[in-house]
Amino acid sequence: MEQLYKRPKCIQPMQSGYCPGCLHSLATRITAEVVEELEQQNNCILVLPVGCSTMGLLYWKIDMVGSAHGRAPAVATGVKRCSKNSLVFTYQGDGDLAAIGLAEILSAANRGENYTVLFANNSIYGMTGGQMAPTTLEGQKSTTTQKGRDPLTTGYPMRMCELIATLDAPKYVARFSLHDPANVRKAKAGIKKAFETQLAGGGFTFVELMINCPTNWGLTPLDSLTYMVENTIPVFPLGVYKDVEV
Amino acid sequence: MGKILMKGCEAIAEAAVLGGCRFYAGYPITPQNELPEYMSVRLPEVGGDFVQGESEVASINMVYGAATVGTRAMTSSSSPGIALKSEGISYLSGANLPALIVNVSRGGPGLGTIQPAQSDYLQATKAMGHGGFRMIVFAPYSLQEAVDLTYNAFDYAERDRNPVLILIDGALGSIKELVELPPMKELPTEQAKWQLGNPTGEKRVARMLTSIYPEAGLETLNRTKGEMAVAWGENDVMVEEFLLDDAEYVVVAYGIAARVAKEAITGLREKGVKIGMIRPITLFPFPKGSFRKLDYGKVKAFIDIEMTVPAQMRDDIALEVLDRAPIYEYGRSGGVLLDDDGVLEAIEKVLEGEA
Numbered sequence A: 001m002e003q004l005y006k007r008p009k010c011i012q013p014m015q016s017g018y019c020p021g022c023l024h025s026l027a028t029r030i031t032a033e034v035v036e037e038l039e040q041q042n043n044c045i046l047v048l049p050v051g052c053s054t055m056g057l058l059y060w061k062i063d064m065v066g067s068a069h070g071r072a073p074a075v076a077t078g079v080k081r082c083s084k085n086s087l088v089f090t091y092q093g094d095g096d097l098a099a100i101g102l103a104e105i106l107s108a109a110n111r112g113e114n115y116t117v118l119f120a121n122n123s124i125y126g127m128t129g130g131q132m133a134p135t136t137l138e139g140q141k142s143t144t145t146q147k148g149r150d151p152l153t154t155g156y157p158m159r160m161c162e163l164i165a166t167l168d169a170p171k172y173v174a175r176f177s178l179h180d181p182a183n184v185r186k187a188k189a190g191i192k193k194a195f196e197t198q199l200a201g202g203g204f205t206f207v208e209l210m211i212n213c214p215t216n217w218g219l220t221p222l223d224s225l226t227y228m229v230e231n232t233i234p235v236f237p238l239g240v241y242k243d244v245e246v
Numbered sequence B: 001m002g003k004i005l006m007k008g009c010e011a012i013a014e015a016a017v018l019g020g021c022r023f024y025a026g027y028p029i030t031p032q033n034e035l036p037e038y039m040s041v042r043l044p045e046v047g048g049d050f051v052q053g054e055s056e057v058a059s060i061n062m063v064y065g066a067a068t069v070g071t072r073a074m075t076s077s078s079s080p081g082i083a084l085k086s087e088g089i090s091y092l093s094g095a096n097l098p099a100l101i102v103n104v105s106r107g108g109p110g111l112g113t114i115q116p117a118q119s120d121y122l123q124a125t126k127a128m129g130h131g132g133f134r135m136i137v138f139a140p141y142s143l144q145e146a147v148d149l150t151y152n153a154f155d156y157a158e159r160d161r162n163p164v165l166i167l168i169d170g171a172l173g174s175i176k177e178l179v180e181l182p183p184m185k186e187l188p189t190e191q192a193k194w195q196l197g198n199p200t201g202e203k204r205v206a207r208m209l210t211s212i213y214p215e216a217g218l219e220t221l222n223r224t225k226g227e228m229a230v231a232w233g234e235n236d237v238m239v240e241e242f243l244l245d246d247a248e249y250v251v252v253a254y255g256i257a258a259r260v261a262k263e264a265i266t267g268l269r270e271k272g273v274k275i276g277m278i279r280p281i282t283l284f285p286f287p288k289g290s291f292r293k294l295d296y297g298k299v300k301a302f303i304d305i306e307m308t309v310p311a312q313m314r315d316d317i318a319l320e321v322l323d324r325a326p327i328y329e330y331g332r333s334g335g336v337l338l339d340d341d342g343v344l345e346a347i348e349k350v351l352e353g354e355a
């Protein structure tokens, strides 16, 4: 019988330590599928951040480097410029990318570095226990905004795709969500397009993946998906923000 | 090749390229801007790459990235910028990655001054970043010495898989001197053991470079790094012992301060004063042996001369001298340069017992 669904070989055959229902797992899986479909498992370098997805160091079976918090785009700049034929991508959370690493991501995008950034946005600092992130929704509760985020003192959710799409150099900027199968398929196609653009020497590509954090949102995995549809996605509209022919 | 006249920062940049540097990232700060400027022209000529980073923080992390794929990579800055790089330098050491860092230091604390100072000794030798790692620290006192040390710096960094620091002050970075440049080093043809990326597509297990470890692994790393630093003390110390054989007075000075002190010592010797100097070339490992072999029956006093106030090397000297002789210190600071008269006067005070 033909096998239609199997574990990608570039993922370790083990159970993930992400919380039950956490979409970091699914993001890892579809990225691994794309890596294999493009036959890049022996030719890629993954630059990991500081956040829950640092745990990627345990799960992937490809060359990897762990960076300091927020600095993955700078690390990837050094990696790609000195290893031009490798498929290089970062995978970063929203605290990592949109707070402490804001200078690094915008500057790398503006230089048009030829690598791909996968941005896993769960509107919260997962790893450190649920503090507010720049992407936290208005009114959303976190351990440092216990009555809900108040824009008067903490500002509004920061939209990275929209910011990056204003720059001239980036070639592909898009936001997808992983809350249901149809959207997962679109996200996978977006990741593939970004990788193909990079492999063609095209330039900077940025794919935002809306994910959840059931643990720190205080919701069951299923309720967290409903929360995404009702609250998160309206604030972070899905779609392609920039797509330049290369 | 004969000698050519070069500026300090440019001589170091050229020596790094000749020593195999193929990637540089840095952020402008006085007094070391000639270094990135030179690299921006020179590296593309040899197939390397230059990036003007958006900050010192970004730059050191670019160097970290370049090092993961086996490229000899460096950054440079001056004091406040080096402070910003310290997290990244710690990550380099934690991930066992080689790199060259150059500090062309200026006065501090804070924004301080753009004028030269030797105020970063403690940072360089004791705690270049968090977590208790150490680095080999070279402190040349002439441009030829700067060239020679820079040229071989990557060999140390790769041997140890640990960053190496070259510490000079803004004066040495800015002066011009004749230097003889060594030939271009052959780059290693084999891939480094740790190198990520797989250009030849060979079948091998995936590699991982990170500074996060399970507890037992981290303790092992700490022990290994500790043993490595002890071995530096046995094998890698560099020092100039100047007129020490019969010395009753011993000046201790490095870098620019040692240059000024040497003038004073030479003059005093002509007057018959038995005075010499210990000039650490490696600030870490500190040349303890030079202090241990002195005849303390003869030595009347030590004079620590540094272009910073208060003196920072004094504790390292005191650990070797203990209470066998008094240690005096003289320095200028805040961007005020040491001058011949001031240094001579300070030494004469000690000779006359007035210090």
Ligand SMILES: Cc1ncc(C[n+]2csc(CCOP(=O)(O)OP(=O)(O)O)c2C)c(N)n1
Binding pocket: A050, A051, A052, A053, A069, A092, A093, A094, A095, A096, A097, A120, A122, A124, A125, A126, A127, A128, A133
């Ligand atoms: C310099 C530094 N500051 C703070 C931290 C602590 N820290 C670890 S992960 C993290 C936030 C991660 O949040 P995010 O990037 O959104 O990733 P998530 O865990 O939500 O996937 C913080 C602040 C650190 N490791 N280093």
Ligand code: SF4
Binding pocket: A017, A018, A019, A022, A023, A024, A052, A122, A126, A127, A212, A213, A214, A215, A216
């Ligand atoms: S804390 Fe949140 S982001 Fe982290 S693994 Fe758990 S659910 Fe996922």
Ligand SMILES: [Mg+2]
Binding pocket: A093, A094, A095, A120, A121, A122, A123, A124, A125, A126, A133
């Ligand atoms: Mg997050």
